[in-house]
């Protein structure tokens with residue numbers, strides 16, 4: 001099987017931005033990091049350089065801890081920011097709550113206090129429902145507010161919205177975690193540096209995404225406020241997120257964040273979603289459910305049309321129903337892919 005491509009490399013789906021392969025510049029960075037020996041477990045030159053790059057993006061206090069998966073990043077970040085008796089306030093649609101197999105509860109032993117978030121974004125009114133009873137010994141103590149930027153519903157917080165949540169939380173001794181699996185897409189949408197949505201907006205600890213933006217695999221926990229990083233290096237090991245050949249995760253993160261690849265990839269993916277939105281909005285029978293602000297388009301459509309489309313493209317039904325779909329774009333989605341999908345959508349709706 002060596003060297004044999006076992007799939008159609010021209011086939012692109014719309015299920016997730018992690019259906020894509022690896023960006024060629026990342027593959028080149030992996031090849032360049034190969035050969036010779038380097039100190040394992042993060043003592044390598046790539047991981048050291050990554051610290052400099054993270055300080056440039058997030059400020060002088062930032063410290064990066066490369067990890068294997070986004071779930072691992074979230075669970076590690078929350079453990080580092082929380083006491084053992086803590087609870088985390090998050091949106092009911094949060095990936096943490098819905099799609100991490102209960103890892104925050106199982107691995108970190110944390111209680112999640114979920115609140116409604118209609119368009120995926122937490123509001124202070126919603127957070128207030130659970131940010132209470134801090135002296136009650138019977139209640140898991142809310143110590144962290146976790147928000148995703150961009151959200152699981154494809155929406156994006158403004159820096160002012162994040163700052164207001166951080167100020168609310170900090171005034172109650174809570175820290176702020178940002179699930180930035182798609183931070184690059186949010187920054188590209190807003191035309192702002194990463195720092196404006198994190199450090200400068202009061203975020204204490206960040207899960208910085210890589211896989212969904214062109215890496216082979218890998219993310220990083222970035223501690224922005226040292227108070228949110230207690231024992232993080234020990235917790236990374238005990239949470240099984242300490243990669244021995246860490247140079248290969250760090251080399252990918254460097255390729256993404258040292259120059260502007262993070263922004264080029266995210267801007268392209270966002271542009272493809274905007275193009276899809278422009279081509280399908282207004283089609284009879286289809287409604288776009290949320291503002292299209294990054295690389296996802298959520299729609300409602302008749303079940304038979306969805307079934308026809310499922311025969312042609314990979315995509316996820318949303319909210320457990322055949323009448324809602326999520327279409328995601330990636331760094332390698334082409335305008336031709338968007339033309340194919342939008343033409344198929346228009347045809348399926350007419351049947």
Ligand SMILES: Cc1ncc(COP(=O)(O)O)c(C=O)c1O
Nearest residue numbers: 069070071072095148152179181
């Ligand atoms: C918002 C968000 N956070 C975290 C993750 C977790 O990533 P992983 O699948 O690498 O654990 C995902 C993956 O879909 C995600 O969408």
